[in-house]
Amino acid sequence: MQQETVKQSSSFKVASKIADYFALIKFNLSFMVVFSAVICFLLAPKVRVYNWTSIVLFFTGGILVTGSANAINQVMEKDTDSLMKRTAKRPVASGRMSVEEGWTFAACTGLIGTLLLWHFNFLTAALSAFSLFMYAFIYTPLKKLNSISVLVGAIPGALPCLIGWAAGNDSLSAGGWALFAIQFFWQFPHFWAIAWIAHNDYAAAGFKLLPSVEGPTKYSAIQAIIYSLLLIPVGALPYWFGVSGMVSLFVVLAANLLMVIQSVRLYREMNTKSARRVMFSSYIYLPVVLLALLIDKIK
Numbered sequence: 001m002q003q004e005t006v007k008q009s010s011s012f013k014v015a016s017k018i019a020d021y022f023a024l025i026k027f028n029l030s031f032m033v034v035f036s037a038v039i040c041f042l043l044a045p046k047v048r049v050y051n052w053t054s055i056v057l058f059f060t061g062g063i064l065v066t067g068s069a070n071a072i073n074q075v076m077e078k079d080t081d082s083l084m085k086r087t088a089k090r091p092v093a094s095g096r097m098s099v100e101e102g103w104t105f106a107a108c109t110g111l112i113g114t115l116l117l118w119h120f121n122f123l124t125a126a127l128s129a130f131s132l133f134m135y136a137f138i139y140t141p142l143k144k145l146n147s148i149s150v151l152v153g154a155i156p157g158a159l160p161c162l163i164g165w166a167a168g169n170d171s172l173s174a175g176g177w178a179l180f181a182i183q184f185f186w187q188f189p190h191f192w193a194i195a196w197i198a199h200n201d202y203a204a205a206g207f208k209l210l211p212s213v214e215g216p217t218k219y220s221a222i223q224a225i226i227y228s229l230l231l232i233p234v235g236a237l238p239y240w241f242g243v244s245g246m247v248s249l250f251v252v253l254a255a256n257l258l259m260v261i262q263s264v265r266l267y268r269e270m271n272t273k274s275a276r277r278v279m280f281s282s283y284i285y286l287p288v289v290l291l292a293l294l295i296d297k298i299k
Contacts, residue, residue, distance in 0.1 A: 020091040024074055024105065025067025032286075034062035037160035037167075039290040040179050043243055043297055044168025057116060058167055062160070064113025065128045069156070071106035072136035075099055080144075080205040086198065120167040127166055131159040147208045150191055158184035178237035182252075182289065185234050188227035189263055190282035192220060196266075196275035216275070221267035224278060228259040238293050248296035255285050255292075 038059055041047065074081065074092050081093035091097035110132055118125035135156040142149035158180045165176030195202060195209040196216045202209055212219040235252040238244045262281045266274040 026070040030066040037164035040161040040164030041168040047168040061116030064109040068110030069132045069135040075102040084201040124167040131156040154187040174241040175243040189224040193278035224263040228263040231256045244293040245296040248292040251292035
């Protein structure tokens with residue numbers, strides 16, 4: 001009976017530790033980031049047949065590198081995370097995991113992930129390492145200094161598209177930059193909607209993430225409209241550069257118009273409910289657009 005209790009206790013500790021590691025890498029966020037990288041990998045002209053071994057290898061390397069960046073982010077922001085309700089229970093912020101363990105885990109996952117991506121080519125590994133560095137060591141500390149951090153963070157946020165393209169194409173070309181541009185501009189209304197909803201939490205922790213220093217204002221809403229409008233011509237670039245066909249062009253246009261409509265509603269209504277609509281629309285936007293481009297890929 002006692003042995004069984006000890007086994008159950010040990011199993012619980014192992015399960016809790018695994019859960020903490022999943023929380024440390026922000027698995028859901030990492031999955032979404034790597035999803036876009038995988039789709040862009042498959043959109044590359046040289047990828048004509050799906051090699052599932054390569055796809056799994058690329059996905060694994062991507063999860064490890066992205067997870068490393070997120071782990072470093074949590075270690076560096078442990079004090080501010082503890083001040084916010086939505087982040088106070090994170091492993092390092094809550095004290096369940098030490099700073100040293102967090103750094104060790106981040107270093108190991110980052111190194112292994114980069115080496116796995118080197119299997120495709122040096123460019124893929126180099127872009128991944130650069131993205132990790134920029135997110136963890138430039139964007140993360142900048143969040144407390146100036147809202148320009150959102151612009152800076154949008155670069156590593158869109159680099160997965162270039163990383164996927166480089167892995168599948170062995171080089172960078174116009175098609176990869178078109179995909180990068182879509183994900184780059186998409187991030188502004190997406191992130192500002194999140195910052196609008198969580199403004200009080202962010203402000204209490206000292207983060208400056210909305211374009212207006214006064215917080216959720218009409219100026220912030222106008223910025224969301226502007227970047228949503230910019231997505232319309234940017235969304236046509238994959239068609240222009242011969243990545244995908246006419247059908248996906250109309251799907252992307254419809255998705256872009258949805259983002260504009262929701263951003264305009266935010267400007268008119270100026271409330272959290274409208275910001276939440278922008279946020280959920282942005283969550284729908286990216287997988288719909290990327291999958292439409294992949295299904296309509298020009299072989």
